[in-house]
Amino acid sequence: MRLELPRDGLNAEAQYNEIKAAILRQDLPNILGQEQKRGFPKEYTLLMKQRGSEARRKLSTLSPAFFKIGTELSPTTFTFVSGANWAQVAEAAEYAIGVFKRHAPFRTGRYINSLLVQGQGRGISQRGIKTATQKFTEKDRLYIRPAVIYSASLEAGHFTGYYKNAKRGGILYHVAKEVNAKYGAKVACRMVYTVMEGDKGEIRAAPVLEFGVAGAFASNSTRPGKNRRRRARKAAAGRRG
Secondary structure: OOOOOOOOOOOHHHHHHHHHHHHHHHHHHHHHHHHHHOOOOOOOEEEEEEOOEEEEEOHHHOOHHHOOOEOOOOEOEEEEEOOOOHHHHHHHHHHHHHHHHHHOOOOOOOOHHHEEEEEOOEEEOHHHHHHHHHHOOOOOOEEEEEOOOOHHHHHHHHHHOOOOOOOOOOHHHHHHHHHHHHHHHHEEEEEEEEEEEOHHHOEEEEEEEEEEEOOOOOOOOOOOOHHHHHHHHHHHHHHHO
């Protein structure tokens, strides 16, 4: 058998771009159209996950030039979600609490026993999450956080490996990853740092688990120590300048 290539050679890049264009302009619209004929809502959110990072996108504005197909181990995925399924979110939140309790330090008990659940501007009992979220809407958020003022320091300590048996990343960061691995795009979950009031009127950023319905936001957590490393890089750049 003899294989002859075209005289002009093979333009692999052009073929790759044609494949990406076909995915965005033909495959995805066709799949979406078929599902909408079966009852999938006209209003939806599109989540695009690429290189482990998730983002909310619009199908009409996606460009073949600005995404990669990915690899077998880390493919680029497109997920269409619609509707507010708070029962699923409540289940994920309860799962997150269980993971937190298995990995939180417990020598004094202050950290593990300080866990608070909040939503719609009020506190919610850990056992009452399913009942409380029954009236939540797509715009609502559920928050879970340890209330001790040293939670950010503890989160960063686990990141640096200061504590024995520390996870790769902080405690809440690990919990968010576990939730994302179990529920995928069915639930929006991320760890973020948000400002809270501490003892003696101190205002400090603390790690918080944020939950929402599928598509409410991209499930990208803030890695512990990230801001500190950014400040160090800026300071070093300033010294070099």
